[in-house]
Amino acid sequence: MKNIFSFAFMFFITGLLSAQETETVYDEKLAKELGGDDNGMKTYIFCILKTGSNTTATKEEKTKYFEGHMANINRLADEGKLIVAGPFMKNDRNYRGIFIFNCTTVEEAQKLVETDPAVKAKIFEVELTPWYCSAALMAVPPTHKKITKPNK
Numbered sequence: 001m002k003n004i005f006s007f008a009f010m011f012f013i014t015g016l017l018s019a020q021e022t023e024t025v026y027d028e029k030l031a032k033e034l035g036g037d038d039n040g041m042k043t044y045i046f047c048i049l050k051t052g053s054n055t056t057a058t059k060e061e062k063t064k065y066f067e068g069h070m071a072n073i074n075r076l077a078d079e080g081k082l083i084v085a086g087p088f089m090k091n092d093r094n095y096r097g098i099f100i101f102n103c104t105t106v107e108e109a110q111k112l113v114e115t116d117p118a119v120k121a122k123i124f125e126v127e128l129t130p131w132y133c134s135a136a137l138m139a140v141p142p143t144h145k146k147i148t149k150p151n152k
Helices: 007-020 030-034 059-078 106-113 135-147
Strands: 042-050 084-085 095-101 126-135
Touching: 042 106, 042 135, 059 084, 059 106, 084 135, 095 126, 106 126, 126 135
Parallel strands: none
Antiparallel strands: 042 095, 042 126, 084 095
């Protein structure tokens, strides 16, 4: 299955940039539905996935872990716990991808990330930190589902 969030973050940023060019009207109901405060912001937990310490996994094991990784991403997204996920392009920092969790504590996000088979197998290591961002980010998952072609 395709990574359902590969371009979601870029979609969000593009939307923010285009929104700055138009007049905005405060929508209190929408702000509350998305969990926003008076500034339209909310707390998330930002996660950077980095190359892990497991260098001995076979190709078959890695395939199994990545299948579980993708299934876990989809499950957490369906539960409303994972708002954005996606891989980084090749880089010299060993950054592999990001998760943005819909929770307010690192401890809660740690429990969520520990459900990922690739993290459990140390294919990935994680760094978690609180992040304050627009509550509009909560609109990414349902919007992304509307713009993603189904697998054939």
